[in-house]
Amino acid sequence: MNKNIESVLISEQKLEKIVNSLAKQIEKDYNDKEFIMLGLLKGSIAFMADLMKNIDLDFRIDFMVASSYGSGTESSGKVKIKKDTEFEVKDKNILIVEDIVDSGNTLNFVCNYLMTRGAADVKVVTLCDKPTRRKVPFEPDYVGQVIPDEFIVGYGLDYDELYRNLPYIGVLKRSVYEN
Helix, strand or coil, X not given: CCCCEEEEEECHHHHHHHHHHHHHHHHHHCCCCCEEEEEEECCCHHHHHHHHXXXXXXXXXXXXXXXXXXXXCCCCCCXXXXXXXXXXXXXXXXXXXXXXXXXCHHHHHHHHHHHHCCCCEEEEEEEEECHHHCCCCCCCCEXXXXXXXXXXXXCCECECCECCCCCCEEEECHHHHCC
């Protein structure tokens, strides 16, 4: 375990079970639908890669960069789209893949943005959900695990662009980010 990790919140084995379960739900719900799996970079990359491999359907993938964080631990509340989709979303079913939902600001903004661009449907799958931190009403359609109000890293999640490569999700020691 990394020296800056307080504890492991979701082990590699548990991550695999979560991804498999979510993939089966998505496969069932999208069995007769054409869709675009849209990853929100950078945090979703590990989760999306594993999720894609476990869904036995044909689909396109695309990416967006939308952020309200920067290098801090609190959402600024102002969402910026830094990279937009490459595919046309008009009349398409969109499945957004996200690493974590906490304030709900980013996903609420992105979902509304895609709908105003004419998407037929927008759903969200998130690996981690932190509902105690919601600033806006938002509920993801698929949730891997509801988590406590801890600052987590690993499996794509970062603090100041570090720790994304950990194969598990861990709670970051407060001493790392409280100076």
